[in-house]
Amino acid sequence: MDTSESSTSDSATTGDSAPGQSVAPGPAGPAPRRGWRRWAMDTRPLRRPAYRRLWSSTIVTAVGSQLTAVAVPKQIYDITGSSAWVGYASLAGLVPMVVFALWGGAIADVVDRRKLLLVTNSGIAVTSVLFWLQAAGGVDSVAVLMVLLALQQAFFGLNSPARNASIARLVPAEELAAANALGSTVMQTGLVAGPLLAGALIPVVGLPELYLIDALALCVTVWAVLRLPALPPPAGAAARRAGVRQIAEGFRYISGHKVLLLSFLADIVAMVLGMPRALFPQLAAETYAPWGEGLALGLLFAAIPIGAVLGGLFSGTFSRARRHGLMVIGAVVAWGAAVTGFGLSGNLWLAVVFLAAAGVADMVSMVFRGAILLSAATDEMRGRMQGVFTVVVAGGPRLADVLHGTAGSAFGPRAAVAGGGLLVVTVMLALAAAVPALRRYRI
Template sequence: MTAVEEENKQEAGGWLRRHAIDIRPLKHPAYRRIFVGNAVSFFGVQFTAVAVPVQVYAITKSALWVGVSSFVGLVPLIVFSIWGGAIADAYDRRKVLVVSSTLMWLTTLGLLAQAVLHLDNAWLMLALIAAQSAAFGINSPVRQAIIPALVSGEEVAAANTLGFTVSNVAAIGGPVGAGVVIAAFDFSAAYAVDAVLFTVVLWAALRLPALPPTGSSNRAGVRDVRDGLRFLAGHRLILLTFAIDIAAMVLAMPKALFPVVADQHFGASSLGWLYSSIAIGAVLAGVSSGWIGRVRRQGIALVLAVVGWGLAVAAAGAVPWLWACVAFMAVAGAADMISGVYRQTVLLSAPDAMRGRLQGVFFAVVAGGPRLGDLRAGSVADVTSASFSWVSGGIAAAVVAVILGLTFPVLLRYTDTTH
């Protein structure tokens, strides 16, 4: 190898280290097992995520019912996310993860049973969705809170990015697979895939070491929840990151419209692509995320990312071609991933003793916003049209993001102090 070739090789290696995703956390066996378990289960969960709204629409033929099916899980999701964060700060996190994962698995078996028996009862589905949301609300903050115990301190951010990226990889393949399975068989096959694959994360959770809380006298009671909310109320920057995410999701999340658009415009085979589109962009942004951490004016970057999300969503709803719709939604997904990284960076500036409770609130916002967005999108579509609901929501999200940035300069002034 010549000197020039060696230099070019070193330059290429340096470029990859600066821009490619950091995989160092995978060297830790406990983290690696939970990473694999999450990756497999995330793939299976997507089958249920697609099957539920499509089955509800098949039963009711109403976009509003699709929105309601997403909204009905909002209250238990918010309540149990916040409480789940307090539990994560008070009890052995391995036990809490095992119990909450088992409850999620049982609700999936319930969805499977109603599909196998062809009950076609939308109210029963709403009850199962609410129960699954409650279990999910406890599970997610705990799953995030255990990460620092499985990797070194300097690898926590990389572990979070790995988890976020693999979940979006699953969100690409899962919906495509779900669309194929539902078209070839029926809804029960999709629920069965989820139930089988979810056993992997149960195995991974059981293999974790004991993870008792350190230096905490919390009992996951009302006082502990109140302490977490009081801490949050005193931090305007964190509250603003929550507010801008809620605006983006409530106003511009179009997922409730996917079954309608597929039925009326693109055909049943488009469902998988529509449900995968956001994740496609998020994965592309994730695997090339090395540059994101080098941005110093992260407040401005966060606002611009949310504006980009809204405008890309609006463009996706305006185009008449499936490939263009998917492409614009992928751009939106990339923007959402970037904003998510910066919002998580702000959250990580909080003390460790509050991590579980703040992660609980964070998850309530991240998961609850899209459910409210589904209700908004479905209700507006029922009185106007799917296209109007889709496009107007994206434009509104971009406008609100600009207003928040201009009204609260502390958000635009936020900088990464490590630079």
């Protein structure tokens, strides 16, 4: 372990404030929770007004953003009648999101993060208004939709690193895991409720109104950010420019800190090797056809986020753990084991149980990987760490779609899923054994 990593890990291990932590001391810690309350979600971060405002805005936008996420591909398919164009649109949104997430991370380290959030949230809201105008005006242009989608994802890429990096300035280090659990639970709930609400509203109000609802929800986010305290960069950081050199510095920082590097690799291993969603349609049509293809497909896609929501609701069982590195390792291994069980399941309901268990493991992994990124990095690097995190989270499942789709065609879907899950377990345990920094990390 090199010197820079040792200093970071030592600070975390002793329980001192994380590097760059500047949040004011909060209320005295609550008495130990008794009975069922010790299992329920840890809500300590919500007692801090600034974090509560940021989190409350997420409740609205988590659902609203999914309305647009459903409306865009639906409108493109209505115009073209082609699923290929829906796929091209996804790529049109991915590229600018990746580019601007990396750049946005560098920007977030040299400007007031509150101001950056105001600009980018306003940009996302304006884009949603433009989506509404083109749909209400009957433009019916795929090119316009793809340009607007690229613009929206560029703003999202700029916004996400600043938003995530700001959490460490709003809550103390010992509450980072709980804050991540609160935020992740809301986002996963949006992944379940948003599409269901969109499906119910489209026949009633139509596509234009879905865009408008999202735009109005984003106004709540802008209002919440307006009420945040100033989040200026560390002394001296404002004099730097956010360019390619600063982005490269972020990657060098990751490579020099084994805990951070392993936290990214853990997510890549879990998502690339073990995310089987590309095989859900084939499994629904072949393996689970006796239960009804439509029912099976819906359950397969819903099971993981439902499991994640349940994990968040009962996050009091794990969010106070201090061995963050071991929690990540255990969660990734549990994800791989659950995916393996899903691949071996010929019964739909058993398959759903395994996928829901994988969702719980994914929530645990998200909570502690997020906490590590905020506690093990200095404040002047947090934006860039969150930029890379955004790229990994968005890109991993898309690489998994390619890998699992190819493996499913070659070996059959169930073998591909089970094999991927076993690879996750094997590779994660090998990494943990080879590089002890992650399993030793604690706050």
